[in-house]
Amino acid sequence: MNMKTVTPIARTRAFATVFLKEVRENLRDRRTITSAFLTGPLLGPIIMVMLLNITLNRQLDKAENPLPVPVSGAEYAPNLINALKAEGIVPRPAIANPELAVRKQDADVVLRISPDYATAWRKGEAVQVELIYDSSQRDANASVERLSNVVETYARQQGAMRLVSRGLSPSTAWPVVAAKRDQATAQARAALVFSILPYFFVLTVFMGGMYLAIDLTAGERERQSLEPLFANPVPRWKILAGKLAAICTFSAASLLISLVAFGVVGRFVPTEKLGMELDLGLRFSGQVLLLMLPLIVLLAALQSMVAAFAKSYREAQMYVSLLMFVPILPSILLSTMPIKAQGWMYAVPLLGQHLGIMQLLRGDGVTAEQLGLCLIGSLAASVLGVLVTARLYQSERLAISG
Amino acid sequence: MIEVKDLHKAFGAVKAVDGVSFKARDGEITGLLGPNGAGKTTTLRMLYTLMTPDRGQVIVDGIDAAQDALAVRRELGVLPDARGLYKRLTARENIDYFARLHGLPEDLMANRREALVNALDMVGFADRRTEGFSQGQRVKTAIARALIHDPRNVILDEPTNGLDVMATRALRQFMQHLKNEGRCVLFSSHIMQEVGALCDRVVVIANGRVVADESPAALREQTGEANLEDAFVKIIGSEEGLAA
Numbered sequence: 031m032n033m034k035t036v037t038p039i040a041r042t043r044a045f046a047t048v049f050l051k052e053v054r055e056n057l058r059d060r061r062t063i064t065s066a067f068l069t070g071p072l073l074g075p076i077i078m079v080m081l082l083n084i085t086l087n088r089q090l091d092k093a094e095n096p097l098p099v100p101v102s103g104a105e106y107a108p109n110l111i112n113a114l115k116a117e118g119i120v121p122r123p124a125i126a127n128p129e130l131a132v133r134k135q136d137a138d139v140v141l142r143i144s145p146d147y148a149t150a151w152r153k154g155e156a157v158q159v160e161l162i163y164d165s166s167q168r169d170a171n172a173s174v175e176r177l178s179n180v181v182e183t184y185a186r187q188q189g190a191m192r193l194v195s196r197g198l199s200p201s202t203a204w205p206v207v208a209a210k211r212d213q214a215t216a217q218a219r220a221a222l223v224f225s226i227l228p229y230f231f232v233l234t235v236f237m238g239g240m241y242l243a244i245d246l247t248a249g250e251r252e253r254q255s256l257e258p259l260f261a262n263p264v265p266r267w268k269i270l271a272g273k274l275a276a277i278c279t280f281s282a283a284s285l286l287i288s289l290v291a292f293g294v295v296g297r298f299v300p301t302e303k304l305g306m307e308l309d310l311g312l313r314f315s316g317q318v319l320l321l322m323l324p325l326i327v328l329l330a331a332l333q334s335m336v337a338a339f340a341k342s343y344r345e346a347q348m349y350v351s352l353l354m355f356v357p358i359l360p361s362i363l364l365s366t367m368p369i370k371a372q373g374w375m376y377a378v379p380l381l382g383q384h385l386g387i388m389q390l391l392r393g394d395g396v397t398a399e400q401l402g403l404c405l406i407g408s409l410a411a412s413v414l415g416v417l418v419t420a421r422l423y424q425s426e427r428l429a430i431s432g
Numbered sequence: 433m434i435e436v437k438d439l440h441k442a443f444g445a446v447k448a449v450d451g452v453s454f455k456a457r458d459g460e461i462t463g464l465l466g467p468n469g470a471g472k473t474t475t476l477r478m479l480y481t482l483m484t485p486d487r488g489q490v491i492v493d494g495i496d497a498a499q500d501a502l503a504v505r506r507e508l509g510v511l512p513d514a515r516g517l518y519k520r521l522t523a524r525e526n527i528d529y530f531a532r533l534h535g536l537p538e539d540l541m542a543n544r545r546e547a548l549v550n551a552l553d554m555v556g557f558a559d560r561r562t563e564g565f566s567q568g569q570r571v572k573t574a575i576a577r578a579l580i581h582d583p584r585n586v587i588l589d590e591p592t593n594g595l596d597v598m599a600t601r602a603l604r605q606f607m608q609h610l611k612n613e614g615r616c617v618l619f620s621s622h623i624m625q626e627v628g629a630l631c632d633r634v635v636v637i638a639n640g641r642v643v644a645d646e647s648p649a650a651l652r653e654q655t656g657e658a659n660l661e662d663a664f665v666k667i668i669g670s671e672e673g674l675a676a
Contacts, residue, residue: 047532051521058520254516258574261480261512262533263505426483
């Protein structure tokens with residue numbers, strides 16, 4: 031070894047050096063790989079397919095199949111029973127305690143016809159039949175609605191016949207008729223089902239970079255490598271920049287895999303059975319990617335920031351997991367409070383992405399203004415996040431392991 | 433050459449370093465001796481600019497650390513108290529990472545790395561991932577990456593900590609080797625024999641202050657104790673007597 035002093039050489043390589051080392055090291059970590067390239071991006075599409083298939087099949091089943099309904103007092107109203115049978119409802123023998131049976135989910139709905147039905151019918155008075163059900167059993171709602179519709183249709187038919195037999199036009203009894211004209215496009219109906227999709231994308235980005243972000247500070251500190259790293263003649267912000275870039279690369283890769291998976295899955299979801307249209311193709315993926323880009327940086331900065339506060343890897347893992355609930359907020363907010371999207375909302379990070387992706391799913395597309403607001407708002411937030419993290423990184427305490 | 437002038441550093445009410453001054457010269461091994469908690473590690477951390485002193489000055493090869501921390505770091509090879517390696521990288525990759533952070537060109541990096549791998553007797557494990565390395569293998573790797581940029585000044589914080597007899601002997605020889613190359617070697621220790629056997633100069637620190645700055649021989653003479661350990665106890669003891 032000679033003793034000539036080292037001349038200061040190209041320091042711009044520091045960023046690339048840190049970036050490449052982090053990527054290489056994390057590509058060797060099975061847990062990071064699984065989270066970033068497997069569970070993270072594929073969990074969403076798989077859950078989506080499962081949920082959709084279950085709900086679709088269930089709804090289709092209920093609409094087409096014979097519906098068995100326990101009926102008590104069937105003998106009092108043979109005509110009504112015949113009308114029910116004609117609509118595919120199969121009357122079953124009466125059961126002892128209909129209320130309990132419904133609550134215990136032994137039956138979706140029970141029909142009770144009172145003994146004075148026949149008498150009242152003959153006198154031409156209004157008679158009552160009871161539908162016993164439990165509306166908290168969402169599963170039963172389709173059956174209840176179907177039975178109730180059949181009963182009401184039967185009642186209207188009979189009413190009309192009575193009016194005609196008295197020489198009156200049936201329209202006297204129904205002066206106003208509400209005609210429903212649903213303006214939802216096939217795509218918009220699909221969007222309702224897919225409103226959870228934006229969250230899956232955010233979650234994917236989150237999980238893609240999570241382990242890197244934790245490793246970046248808490249991990250380095252725990253295995254005592256941060257102090258030697260900082261002894262190198264490289265400004266800390268360059269080290270941070272390289273690490274943030276590595277996090278962003280992993281989460282972007284996660285998002286890409288997820289978009290591809292959704293694109294593939296979108297072809298196999300039988301949305302057309304529900305009269306829906308769903309386009310998860312290239313155009314959609316490209317626009318989602320654009321919307322999510324600033325968010326990738328923001329989440330990387332936030333995760334690193336939160337992890338930097340932790341003393342150990344485990345602690346950091348806990349903080350970051352808690353942070354994972356933040357992206358759910360816009361989804362919850364929008365589903366519980368059906369607020370109309372205002373322009374400024376697009377500038378709010380996470381909320382903007384949620385609204386934008388929903389627009390894309392509905393087939394409305396995003397306007398240049400909405401896109402601009404979304405990008406600028408999220409970009410500003412991510413710059414702020416990076417600056418705060420960089421400041422945190424300057425702290426003397428950060429490097430000390432013990 | 434490393435020069436430290438009147439360093440102060442407090443953490444809250446605790447004065448970790450309370451006016452430390454000394455010089456570590458080229459071609460000499462300087463030992464920073466002191467009991468645990470005396471302020472050795474904090475002093476060294478200010479030297480390699482991980483911490484900023486509350487007061488005082490650090491000068492390395494004529495460069496003021498407060499003026500140009502990066503230039504100072506370039507002149508230093510540091511084995512800190514924390515010597516964590518990247519467990520998913522091999523020993524060679526660990527060394528290369530630091531070499532690139534120093535901006536070494538690839539060919540020069542390869543030459544220096546192989547020279548260090550040979551000098552530190554690392555050939556047998558240099559291509560293994562560092563997960564599961566023995567303490568000795570860890571320290572060797574950490575030293576190799578600290579010296580990859582051929583620094584004139586070498587700072588080692590308790591380098592023999594946790595090493596077995598053979599590894600300790602090898603490390604001491606390596607430090608002699610560094611000294612013979614004309615480098616300025618500064619290391620901290622709380623082991624008297626080590627300091628006595630290796631050092632040209634001993635700086636004794638207790639309670640954040642320098643209580644002696646002599647050659648080992650002069651230290652023995654000054655205290656009237658033939659044994660360095662007795663001399664050390666006498667110095668520290670009298671200091672504690674004064675403080676009480």
